[in-house]
Amino acid sequence: MKKRMLLIGGVLFVLIAFYVSSLQNQLAEATSLKQSYQDEIKKLSTFKEDEAKKANKAFLQYFFNYENVKERNKQIKPYMTDQAFQEVDYKGKSEAEVHVSASNLKSYEYRENKTSAEYITELDMKIDVAGNSSKEQTMIKTELIFIEGEGWKVDHVEMIYGPVENHEGLID
Numbered sequence: 001m002k003k004r005m006l007l008i009g010g011v012l013f014v015l016i017a018f019y020v021s022s023l024q025n026q027l028a029e030a031t032s033l034k035q036s037y038q039d040e041i042k043k044l045s046t047f048k049e050d051e052a053k054k055a056n057k058a059f060l061q062y063f064f065n066y067e068n069v070k071e072r073n074k075q076i077k078p079y080m081t082d083q084a085f086q087e088v089d090y091k092g093k094s095e096a097e098v099h100v101s102a103s104n105l106k107s108y109e110y111r112e113n114k115t116s117a118e119y120i121t122e123l124d125m126k127i128d129v130a131g132n133s134s135k136e137q138t139m140i141k142t143e144l145i146f147i148e149g150e151g152w153k154v155d156h157v158e159m160i161y162g163p164v165e166n167h168e169g170l171i172d
Contacts, residue, residue, distance in 0.1 A: 052117040052144050055079060055152035056107065059142065063088075063157075064102030064125055072100075080154045081145070088157050099128040102138075115146040120160070 059079040066072035077085050107121040119142045126135045139160035144152050 052152045053109065056119050056142055056144055056154070059154050060102070060105060060121060064100055064123065067099050068097060084154050084156055097130070101126050117144045118142070
């Protein structure tokens with residue numbers, strides 16, 4: 001009888017030890033998951049939503065206010081992903097002096113999540129190439145993404161209407 005009691009006690013001890021060990025593992029996993037969620041929350045809350053608007057505005061100022069395309073490209077590159085920059089990088093052979101200016105910018109924002117933003121911007125654009133001027137109302141769509149360690153970057157640029165067909169090569 002004593003052996004049975006010891007055997008039952010030993011089995012209960014092993015079962016309880018196994019159960020406690022299992023609970024400790026579950027607690028460790030839950031703690032790790034909690035830390036992971038806290039890190040993600042901290043990462044998402046480290047950038048301000050207004051930063052996307054500021055990045056878009058700065059990009060547009062450089063994109064539409066320049067005196068030559070090479071200078072424009074130097075100014076806009078820090079605000080763009082490599083892919084987006086390749087889309088707008090004009091590598092033409094023309095060294096014609098180009099003066100572009102924008103005014104009356106009105107941006108409309110769309111957010112699907114905290115790491116991407118889209119803007120439709122209306123503006124009046126004046127282009128002067130070799131003494132020939134044109135002024136048109138233009139609309140541009142910019143898509144920005146948040147890149148950890150770099151901030152908000154323009155990932156896609158699309159002219160919705162405007163001088164693209166009239167001044168091929170100036171704005172891609």
